[in-house]
Amino acid sequence: MRRTTPIVILALACTLLISMACAVVLGPVSPGTLVTLPSAWMIVWDVRVPRVIAAALVGCGLAVAGTAMQGLFRNPMADPYIIGTSSGGALGATLAIVLFAGTGRPMFAFAGAMAATFTVYFIARKGGRIPVETLLLSGVALATLLTALLSFLMYTSGRSLHQIMFWLMGGFWNISWNDVFIALPILVGGVGIYLFARDLNILALNEEDAIHLGVNVERAKQILLALSAFVTGIAVAVAGSIGFIGLITPHVMRLIVGPDHRFLFPAAALAGAILLVWADTLTRTFTGDMPVGILTACFGAPFFIYLLRSRMKA
Amino acid sequence: MKPIEIIDVDVSYGAKKILEAITFHAVRGEILGIVGPNGSGKTTLLKAMSRVVARDNGEIRLDEQGLDTLGHRELARRIAVVPQDISIGFDYTVRDVVMMGRHPHIGRFASETARDLEICDRAMRLANVADLAEASVHDISGGERQRVLIARALAQEPKILLLDEATSNLDISHQIEILNIIRGLTGTITVISVFHDLNLAAYYCDRLIMLKEKRVVAVGEPRYVLTRENLNAVYGIDTLVKTHPLTGRPYILPVYGRAAKDRLYENVHVVCGGGTGSDLLYALREAGFRVSTGVLNVFDTDYATATALGIPCVTEAPFAAISPGTREDLAQCIDAAYAVVVTAMPIGQGNIENIRILEDYPDKPVILLNSGGNCLFPDYTGGEAEAIVRRLLDRGAIPVERIEEVLQALTSRA
Numbered sequence: 001m002r003r004t005t006p007i008v009i010l011a012l013a014c015t016l017l018i019s020m021a022c023a024v025v026l027g028p029v030s031p032g033t034l035v036t037l038p039s040a041w042m043i044v045w046d047v048r049v050p051r052v053i054a055a056a057l058v059g060c061g062l063a064v065a066g067t068a069m070q071g072l073f074r075n076p077m078a079d080p081y082i083i084g085t086s087s088g089g090a091l092g093a094t095l096a097i098v099l100f101a102g103t104g105r106p107m108f109a110f111a112g113a114m115a116a117t118f119t120v121y122f123i124a125r126k127g128g129r130i131p132v133e134t135l136l137l138s139g140v141a142l143a144t145l146l147t148a149l150l151s152f153l154m155y156t157s158g159r160s161l162h163q164i165m166f167w168l169m170g171g172f173w174n175i176s177w178n179d180v181f182i183a184l185p186i187l188v189g190g191v192g193i194y195l196f197a198r199d200l201n202i203l204a205l206n207e208e209d210a211i212h213l214g215v216n217v218e219r220a221k222q223i224l225l226a227l228s229a230f231v232t233g234i235a236v237a238v239a240g241s242i243g244f245i246g247l248i249t250p251h252v253m254r255l256i257v258g259p260d261h262r263f264l265f266p267a268a269a270l271a272g273a274i275l276l277v278w279a280d281t282l283t284r285t286f287t288g289d290m291p292v293g294i295l296t297a298c299f300g301a302p303f304f305i306y307l308l309r310s311r312m313k314a
Numbered sequence: 315m316k317p318i319e320i321i322d323v324d325v326s327y328g329a330k331k332i333l334e335a336i337t338f339h340a341v342r343g344e345i346l347g348i349v350g351p352n353g354s355g356k357t358t359l360l361k362a363m364s365r366v367v368a369r370d371n372g373e374i375r376l377d378e379q380g381l382d383t384l385g386h387r388e389l390a391r392r393i394a395v396v397p398q399d400i401s402i403g404f405d406y407t408v409r410d411v412v413m414m415g416r417h418p419h420i421g422r423f424a425s426e427t428a429r430d431l432e433i434c435d436r437a438m439r440l441a442n443v444a445d446l447a448e449a450s451v452h453d454i455s456g457g458e459r460q461r462v463l464i465a466r467a468l469a470q471e472p473k474i475l476l477l478d479e480a481t482s483n484l485d486i487s488h489q490i491e492i493l494n495i496i497r498g499l500t501g502t503i504t505v506i507s508v509f510h511d512l513n514l515a516a517y518y519c520d521r522l523i524m525l526k527e528k529r530v531v532a533v534g535e536p537r538y539v540l541t542r543e544n545l546n547a548v549y550g551i552d553t554l555v556k557t558h559p560l561t562g563r564p565y566i567l568p569v570y571g572r573a574a575k576d577r578l579y580e581n582v583h584v585v586c587g588g589g590t591g592s593d594l595l596y597a598l599r600e601a602g603f604r605v606s607t608g609v610l611n612v613f614d615t616d617y618a619t620a621t622a623l624g625i626p627c628v629t630e631a632p633f634a635a636i637s638p639g640t641r642e643d644l645a646q647c648i649d650a651a652y653a654v655v656v657t658a659m660p661i662g663q664g665n666i667e668n669i670r671i672l673e674d675y676p677d678k679p680v681i682l683l684n685s686g687g688n689c690l691f692p693d694y695t696g697g698e699a700e701a702i703v704r705r706l707l708d709r710g711a712i713p714v715e716r717i718e719e720v721l722q723a724l725t726s727r728a
Contacts, residue, residue, distance in 0.1 A: 074403055195422055202414050204404045208366050209397060213470070214390025214418030259404030
């Protein structure tokens with residue numbers, strides 16, 4: 001452990017609390033106007049508070065899932081959005097909207113996320129390993145297929161079109177306390193993933209070495225993939241597919257607290273929450289509630305390209 | 315109880331058989347070496363023991379307990395593996411990596427205790443990496459990284475340590491350093507190690523297993539396994555197996571290139587002594603000549619070389635002049651030879667007969683190999699030897715300076 005790590009994690013926790021407080025205060029209705037409104041309590045308690053909590057939970061979940069996948073695939077390019085987990089979740093959620101008017105949305109999103117993840121996992125596997133190229137390519141291939149299915153659903157659904165567009169762009173409008181409760185299991189999944197922190201540290205060496213050190217590699221991989229898909233599925237069910245949080249936060253945090261997953265997980269979870277709370281606050285305050293997925297993609301995609309280039313040089 | 319016992323084990327990758335009917339066991343506290351050519355299945359055998367690859371059939375037992383009955387963590391508490399240099403993708407410190415060795419001892423819901431830290435510290439001291447504890451594994455040398463992996467294996471507190479050519483990427487000083495650390499562990503830990511370097515294996519191992527094409531061909535103490543016959547059968551090379559003067563262990567000198575037995579076309583006799591003829595004897599035999607040498611005394615370096623190369627040699631007791639009987643043997647060799655090569659050996663009363671005899675063969679081609687220049691021989695006969703050499707030169711002996719010229723002179727005439 002680096003000596004600065006506890007300080008960093010503490011600072012992140014404080015920053016998250018402050019950020020959430022700011023996010024509750026800030027919004028399209030400015031603080032000055034807010035206090036004069038009779039509906040102020042409703043705006044704060046029924047709209048902003050659940051929205052901020054949901055953003056924090058979703059950011060946390062995506063970052064944890066991204067960290068787990070990067071460790072699992074020994075590949076810093078992995079992320080629930082890139083390898084198709086999010087698309088699977090979005091397709092699942094869309095099915096729920098089209099078929100059952102949105103009932104069972106989290107279950108469908110989870111099932112979709114899981115199916116997509118394991119499909120990519122089995123396509124990309126070559127001799128027990130998951131090379132970067134096959135991982136990215138099979139992710140792209142699967143995402144194309146899933147997009148086609150999504151387009152088909154949108155084409156046939158008619159009146160739910162707007163609701164489906166919501167999943168594709170990702171955002172937090174229309175969030176209620178009910179969504180916060182749906183999002184809460186993210187914490188359970190996150191704790192489950194955290195229990196494998198030491199296994200992930202060892203898996204980062206290589207799989208054979210992990211076997212030598214007593215890690216049940218195949219089982220650990222399956223459980224971690226399932227938990228990551230679970231967390232991602234819920235995040236998608238709540239907020240649609242928001243990209244690149246799971247890619248960027250583990251990276252930046254690894255630079256700050258080091259590669260030990262026991263510290264990387266809490267740091268990335270907090271940072272992911274902070275990032276998404278601010279991204280959401282900025283979009284709803286200044287851009288008339290533009291879907292936050294647009295903003296994260298605008299920052300995330302160049303970062304991804306930068307990673308790709310620096311890896312090609314190495 | 316045998317710490318590990320392998321009974322009739324077969325392993326294959328897909329349709330390809332890698333190991334067949336492997337049976338052996340280790341003795342507690344020994345270093346057991348596995349040797350054999352590339353592709354003979356050494357690494358696979360190690361992987362079968364660490365359960366990284368599955369067996370087709372057969373049994374592996376640890377202290378009478380079936381390997382497959384052990385859980386992943388239980389197995390890692392019994393057997394630790396030191397791999398060949400591995401690349402570590404993330405920027406861990408040395409202590410992080412060594413602490414990973416405690417993984418099988420720490421429960422999923424627990425974290426490391428003071429005792430775990432203590433065991434790691436001790437492992438790092440044993441492997442001589444304590445000073446590097448806080449360094450990044452990216453910033454240390456290959457030899458240091460290998461010692462870190464040994465420390466990690468020791469932190470597992472295993473009963474059996476498996477090494478897969480754990481030193482073969484290192485220079486000789488690091489190899490020795492690491493193998494000395496390993497040997498310091500024995501008594502408590504049973505070590506099974508794959509070796510490429512036969513001399514290191516001969517020195518460090520109590521026993522060796524030799525593999526050839528999927529099967530065990532020899533098991534036992536190094537001196538019984540590393541014989542010239544076995545090495546020839548398994549590696550297809552000719553070797554000289556000596557006894558290391560300091561360790562008493564077998565020491566293998568490869569005879570570079572293959573013995574050209576089918577190219578023998580001429581008999582050549584070499585008159586040499588005091589080590590002046592060793593490289594010539596070797597070169598002549600390699601070039602395909604049927605070589606004889608002598609007269610040499612049995613303490614002479616050239617005699618040792620001739621024996622090792624299987625070259626017939628006329629011998630005489632040390633410190634004795636050449637007797638009439640021996641001279642007769644020498645005459646027979648010279649009769650049979652197409653040419654005689656004389657090296658710039660020191661000549662005294664003991665061996666002057668070796669060149670004096672050449673005056674009885676006025677038509678025999680003689681080549682004088684003198685690597686040193688004009689002064690032909692260290693002469694301890696008060697000029698008699700020099701006089702003989704001058705007469706040989708006068709009648710047409712060919713003076714040359716290098717072994718290549720000897721070969722040229724012989725082949726151009728043949």
